[in-house]
Amino acid sequence: xxGTDWKRTKFAADIGEDDYNTExxxxxxxxxxxxxxxxxxxxxxxxSGIAQVTALSKTMDKELFxxxxxxxxxxxxxxxxxxxxxxQAKAGWEIIPYQVHVLGVxxxxxxxxxxxxxxxxxETRLDNRFLDLRKPEIQAIFKIRSTILAAAxxxxxxxxxxxxxTPKIVATATEGGTALFEMKYFDKKAYLNQSPQLFKQTxxxxxxxxxxxxxxxxxxxxxxxxxxxxxxxxxxxxMAYANLxxxxxxxxxxxxxxxxxxxxxxxxxxxxxxxxLVAPERPFPRLRYGCIVDKLQNAGLKIKDENTGRNRPxxxxxxxxxxxxxxxxKDRPSLYFVTDWPMKxxxxxxxxxxxxxxxxxxxxxxxGEKELVSGGQRVHEPALLKEMLGRSGLDPETFGxxxxxxxxxxxxxxxxxxxxxxxTMIITGASNVRETVLFPRDRYRLVP
RNA sequence: GCCCCGAUGGUGUAGCGGUCCAUCAUCUCGGUCUGUCGAACCGAGGACACGGAUUCAAAUUCCGUUCGGGGCGCCA
Numbered sequence: 056x057x058g059t060d061w062k063r064t065k066f067a068a069d070i071g072e073d074d075y076n077t078e079x080x081x082x083x084x085x086x087x088x089x090x091x092x093x094x095x096x097x098x099x100x101x102x103s104g105i106a107q108v109t110a111l112s113k114t115m116d117k118e119l120f121x122x123x124x125x126x127x128x129x130x131x132x133x134x135x136x137x138x139x140x141x142x143q144a145k146a147g148w149e150i151i152p153y154q155v156h157v158l159g160v161x162x163x164x165x166x167x168x169x170x171x172x173x174x175x176x177x178e179t180r181l182d183n184r185f186l187d188l189r190k191p192e193i194q195a196i197f198k199i200r201s202t203i204l205a206a207a208x209x210x211x212x213x214x215x216x217x218x219x220x221t222p223k224i225v226a227t228a229t230e231g232g233t234a235l236f237e238m239k240y241f242d243k244k245a246y247l248n249q250s251p252q253l254f255k256q257t258x259x260x261x262x263x264x265x266x267x268x269x270x271x272x273x274x275x276x277x278x279x280x281x282x283x284x285x286x287x288x289x290x291x292x293x294m295a296y297a298n299l300x301x302x303x304x305x306x307x308x309x310x311x312x313x314x315x316x317x318x319x320x321x322x323x324x325x326x327x328x329x330x331x332l333v334a335p336e337r338p339f340p341r342l343r344y345g346c347i348v349d350k351l352q353n354a355g356l357k358i359k360d361e362n363t364g365r366n367r368p369x370x371x372x373x374x375x376x377x378x379x380x381x382x383x384x385k386d387r388p389s390l391y392f393v394t395d396w397p398m399k400x401x402x403x404x405x406x407x408x409x410x411x412x413x414x415x416x417x418x419x420x421x422x423g424e425k426e427l428v429s430g431g432q433r434v435h436e437p438a439l440l441k442e443m444l445g446r447s448g449l450d451p452e453t454f455g456x457x458x459x460x461x462x463x464x465x466x467x468x469x470x471x472x473x474x475x476x477x478x479t480m481i482i483t484g485a486s487n488v489r490e491t492v493l494f495p496r497d498r499y500r501l502v503p
Numbered sequence: 504g505c506c507c508c509g510a511u512g513g514u515g516u517a518g519c520g521g522u523c524c525a526u527c528a529u530c531u532c533g534g535u536c537u538g539u540c541g542a543a544c545c546g547a548g549g550a551c552a553c554g555g556a557u558u559c560a561a562a563u564u565c566c567g568u569u570c571g572g573g574g575c576g577c578c579a
């Protein structure tokens with residue numbers, strides 16, 4: 056027997072007084088060993104926490120004792136033993152082992168210390184992500200991420216949304232603007248999709264009425280920041296017979312549920328990360344684009360003019376640079392909507408404002424200076440859609456697969472796309488979006 | 504694409520013309536220790552990214568390359 060048939064009977068954190076003097080099988084990694092000569096302490100770490108295994112040379116075979124003290128750190132082991140009450144142990148109990156299996160020996164030295172007293176660079180950590188993820192504070196991020204995605208799915212299903220999956224391999228640019236990753240598709244040229252936008256809108260013409268997709272999106276932009284990824288997870292919704300306000304309501308519900316579920320289910324993880332979350336109240340504040348520009352003008356914000364190359368005060372119609380949102384974030388450090396954007400700053404599928412054709416029915420949801428969500432009321436009128444495509448410099452012909460769905464009874468609809476990693480960053484307090492992805496893909500990183 | 508900054512043992516760093524066969528911590532290996540929990544103590548091991556230049560002398564200055572970090576743009 057080599058121990059591979061052993062089944063874990065408990066996680067370390069689940070052991071309590073009721074278990075004293077019972078047998079247990081624990082599986083995990085050797086966090087460290089303190090060998091005092093005639094006795095030794097091994098800290099076994101599993102997903103839940105730490106169990107102390109105490110070995111006494113006097114009361115066990117020399118062979119077993121020697122095995123226990125010689126296992127390198129971070130080796131995978133399983134331990135069968137008795138849980139004994141122990142006032143000297145931090146947990147109040149410890150494991151007295153009578154059988155130990157070394158299932159996977161760790162090479163030494165480790166490329167990355169899991170509990171070393173020195174921090175490692177992000178690069179070293181990502182190169183050795185499997186070891187990095189053995190740290191409770193790193194695992195906490197992914198446990199929270201899991202709750203976030205489950206919470207979003209939970210609300211959307213409750214609200215009558217149907218989960219869909221749209222193709223990631225596409226023939227043409229879906230929205231224009233962003234650079235796409237090109238790939239071979241047999242003898243044709245194909246691209247990785249930047250967004251499910253056009254497909255989820257097409258679903259509005261099917262009778263599914265309310266759809267959502269949680270899936271990858273790819274952008275070939277050479278952006279090099281702490282908040283961009285070339286492969287990220289998008290939470291996208293689209294709802295028919297709905298307007299701007301309806302989809303903003305759904306968004307508020309999703310965000311609120313995410314906060315409450317994380318608070319309820321991940322309090323230990325939040326504590327590990329030292330995050331003090333407060334669930335936001337509905338409705339979230341709404342700021343009009345025009346008011347933000349006024350405010351930034353008063354604050355004296357200058358931007359570089361595209362034509363002259365000179366600095367000038369920000370004007371209505373200019374996109375708001377990060378510096379501008381940083382200014383706004385001084386008063387609004389948390390969640391707020393930005394509404395009534397100029398039409399020229401929004402993509403072709405965003406509906407013009409009925410009262411002012413220069414304004415749009417598009418919105419963003421920000422957290423301080425961070426953009427989290429982009430959405431809005433969509434153009435559903437076929438003639439207007441083709442006009443908007445043309446105005447954006449796109450050829451309606453190449454979008455035939457999309458516009459066709461508008462020619463046969465397209466209801467009014469609205470929707471949004473939420474960056475799952477950006478939301479995870481905010482909830483976990485991560486300062487780099489790469490922290491929220493197991494194996495991030497950025498401009499330079501393709502491995503692991 | 505633009506603008507800064509950096510690269511020293513497995514890991515994280517100090518040093519920034521000679522006093523460096525390179526500092527400290529962590530780590531690894533060996534030893535002592537029956538209550539450790541950032542164990543302690545004794546001993547040992549291990550590094551100047553690559554290529555070129557300047558100089559009597561380069562980890563240190565300069566140029567190039569490669570690889571990172573940060574900021575901007577773009578966005579989620």
